[in-house]
Amino acid sequence: AQSVTQLDSHVSVSEGTPVLLRCNYSSSYSPSLFWYVQHPNKGLQLLLKYTSAATLVKGINGFEAEFKKSETSFHLTKPSAHMSDAAEYFCVVSVSGSYKLIFGSGTRLLVRP
Amino acid sequence: DVKVTQSSRYLVKRTGEKVFLECVQDMDHENMFWYRQDPGLGLRLIYFSYDVKMKEKGDIPEGYSVSREKKERFSLILESASTNQTSMYLCASSLSGRSHNEQFFGPGTRLTVL
Numbered sequence: 001a002q003s004v005t006q007l008d009s010h011v012s013v014s015e016g017t018p019v020l021l022r023c024n025y026s027s028s029y030s031p032s033l034f035w036y037v038q039h040p041n042k043g044l045q046l047l048l049k050y051t052s053a054a055t056l057v058k059g060i061n062g063f064e065a066e067f068k069k070s071e072t073s074f075h076l077t078k079p080s081a082h083m084s085d086a087a088e089y090f091c092v093v094s095v096s097g098s099y100k101l102i103f104g105s106g107t108r109l110l111v112r113p
Numbered sequence: 114d115v116k117v118t119q120s121s122r123y124l125v126k127r128t129g130e131k132v133f134l135e136c137v138q139d140m141d142h143e144n145m146f147w148y149r150q151d152p153g154l155g156l157r158l159i160y161f162s163y164d165v166k167m168k169e170k171g172d173i174p175e176g177y178s179v180s181r182e183k184k185e186r187f188s189l190i191l192e193s194a195s196t197n198q199t200s201m202y203l204c205a206s207s208l209s210g211r212s213h214n215e216q217f218f219g220p221g222t223r224l225t226v227l
Contacts, residue, residue, distance in 0.1 A: 009153070034215075043117070043203060043218035044156075090155060099144050099163065099207060100171070101216060103155035 002027045004093045006104035014112045019063075019078040021107045023091030026072065032094040033074045034101070035065055039087045047089075050074065061085070086111045116140070117219035119204055125225045132191040134222050136204030143209035145187035146216065147171075147179060150201040162187055163209060194226045 007022040025031060032051045036044040048059025055067040061084075065076045074091060091104040120135035138145065144163050148156040148171075158171030160179040168179050176198060180188045187206075191198055201223050205216040 036218075041122075041220070043220045044205075044216075045218070046215050049215065099146075099161065099209070099214070100158060103148075103157075105153055105155045 002031065002093045002095055002102050004091050004102055004104040006089075006091050006107050008107050009105065010108045010110065012110040012112060013081045015083055016080050019076070019081045019085065019109065021076040021089050021091075021109065023074045023076065023104060024072055025074060025091070025093050027093060027096075029096050031096075033065075033067065034092040034094075035059065035063070035074075035076050036090045036092060036103075037087050038090065038106075044090065047076070081109075081111050083111050083113065085109060117204055117206055117217050119202075119219040119222050121222050122220065123223050123225075125227065126191075126194050127227050128195060130191075130194050130226075132194050132224065132226075134189040134191075134202055134204075134224070136187045136189070136206075136219055137185055138187075138204075138206040138217070139185065140206060140217065141184070142206035142217075143184075144207045144214075144216075145181065146205040146207075147177075147187065147189045148203045148205065149173070150203055150221070156203060159189065194224075196226050198224065199226045200224060 003026045005024045034049045035047040048057045050067045058064045117138045146161040147159040162168045162181040178190045204219040207214045207216045
C-alpha cells in the first residue's frame with residue numbers, strides 16, 4: 001500500500017534563507033509524487049510533480065524537489081524564502097492503477113521578516 | 114484559465130439537515146473528487162467519479178452520498194448532517210488516462226454543523 005509521511009508539521013524560516021520541507025513515501029511500485037501548496041482560504045495548487053523522468057524536478061515559484069529512491073524521499077527545497085511562500089504544503093503520492101491520491105498531513109511554512 | 118468552482122465558501126447548517134455541496138468544472142475533465150480537510154489529517158477522499166453517473170467510494174464515505182448527472186457537475190450530499198461533519202470540503206477534477214494527471218482544486222467550502 002502507498003503512504004506518505006511529512007516529517008515536520010511546522011517549519012519556520014527567515015526571509016531570504018533556504019527552505020527544506022521533508023517528505024518520505026512508501027510504495028511497492030515506482031510512484032508518481034506531487035507537492036501541492038495551499039495559501040490561506042484558497043484551494044490547493046500544484047507546485048511540481050515527479051513521474052519517473054528526471055529525478056530533480058523543478059516547479060513554480062523557484063521550488064524544486066529531488067526523488068531519491070534509495071531513501072524513499074521527495075523533499076521540497078527553495079534556495080531563498082519569500083514572504084509570499086508562507087502557506088501549507090502537501091506531499092502527495094498516487095495510487096497504482098487508480099486516480100486516487102494519498103495526501104500527507106501537511107507542513108505549515110512560516111516565513112519571518 | 115482552468116477553473117473549479119464550489120457553490121459556497123461558507124455554510125452553516127443544523128444537525129439533521131440535508132446539505133448539498135455543488136462543484137462545477139469547466140475543463141471537460143472525466144474525473145471529479147470530493148475531499149474533506151481537517152487539521153493534522155491532510156485531505157481524505159470521500160468519493161470520486163470517473164464518468165457521468167459513475168462513482169466510487171473513497172476512504173471515508175460514511176454519512177455522505179454523491180450525484181453526477183452531468184460531466185461538469187459533481188454534488189456531495191450529507192443526508193443528515195452531524196457535528197462531526199464540520200470540516201473544509203474540497204472538490205477537484207482531473208483528466209482520465211494516467212494516475213499522475215494533476216488534480217485541479219476548487220477554493221473549498223467551510224461547513225459548520227451546529
